[in-house]
Amino acid sequence: MKHLILLLSVFMAISACSKGTTPEADYEIINIYPHNTTYFTQGFEFRGDTLVEGTGHYENSKLLKYDHTNSQIYAEINLSSAFFGEGVTILNGKVYQLTWTSGICLVYDYETLTQENTFSYTGEGWGLCNDGTDLINSDGSSTIYFRSAADFSIKRTVTVSTSSGINVDEINELEYANGLIWANIWGENSIISIDPTTGNVEGRYDLSDLRELAINEYSGSNVLNGIAYKDSSFFVTGKYWPNIFEIKLNDQRP
Ligand SMILES: [Ca+2]
Numbered sequence: 001m002k003h004l005i006l007l008l009s010v011f012m013a014i015s016a017c018s019k020g021t022t023p024e025a026d027y028e029i030i031n032i033y034p035h036n037t038t039y040f041t042q043g044f045e046f047r048g049d050t051l052v053e054g055t056g057h058y059e060n061s062k063l064l065k066y067d068h069t070n071s072q073i074y075a076e077i078n079l080s081s082a083f084f085g086e087g088v089t090i091l092n093g094k095v096y097q098l099t100w101t102s103g104i105c106l107v108y109d110y111e112t113l114t115q116e117n118t119f120s121y122t123g124e125g126w127g128l129c130n131d132g133t134d135l136i137n138s139d140g141s142s143t144i145y146f147r148s149a150a151d152f153s154i155k156r157t158v159t160v161s162t163s164s165g166i167n168v169d170e171i172n173e174l175e176y177a178n179g180l181i182w183a184n185i186w187g188e189n190s191i192i193s194i195d196p197t198t199g200n201v202e203g204r205y206d207l208s209d210l211r212e213l214a215i216n217e218y219s220g221s222n223v224l225n226g227i228a229y230k231d232s233s234f235f236v237t238g239k240y241w242p243n244i245f246e247i248k249l250n251d252q253r254p
Pocket residue numbers: 043044045128129173174175176226227228
């Protein structure tokens with residue numbers, strides 16, 4: 001691990017120099033934890049110190065609770081082979097897990113991961129988070145849906161767009177923190193922050209260097225996907241990545 005951290009320091013220094021007009025990187029690495037390279041990460045959220053992760057792919061979708069510091073698994077279930085797991089969030093003692101094209105949101109008891117209920121929805125399921133009241137999901141488009149936790153009905157939507165009025169689609173895994181929605185953009189290895197009231201993009205963070213680090217350690221590392229927030233840090237990973245990176249995102253507010 002020490003060698004990896006040294007390598008990281010060199011890599012970050014080179015990266016910062018190469019940015020030229022942007023001397024300050026978009027983030028700072030605080031710590032690095034292991035991540036199982038068989039996990040095709042689709043949902044990523046902390047409850048206290050416990051990390052809840054949902055993974056995808058047919059016949060290999062899981063829901064897990066574990067200790068991110070040592071990968072000790074507290075609970076794990078396999079989804080039906082018919083389901084391709086997607087976003088995951090925890091609200092009021094329940095875990096909600098989307099499925100990609102099945103139109104089914106699975107609802108579990110948080111403590112036991114026993115499935116208790118299902119909700120149906122129209123369209124695809126991608127990312128999922130919550131603001132303490134409503135469930136918030138993406139579907140790969142530029143629309144973000146705010147839904148009732150009681151029945152998954154749509155309460156309102158926002159369209160994610162830049163200050164130039166350009167819609168941002170491919171919104172994937174989500175996290176709600178500091179009054180903003182944080183989202184992976186599928187395929188871009190970047191994170192944006194979104195005003196939940198207007199849908200305006202407030203900040204954009206290029207994390208592609210983290211994917212390079214992941215690939216250097218495991219060549220099968222896929223795209224960045226997975227944002228979790230705990231104790232003022234963001235924890236990010238990707239599909240099949242060998243690492244979870246604890247990072248501080250630099251403040252981009254004017
Ligand atoms: Ca998340």
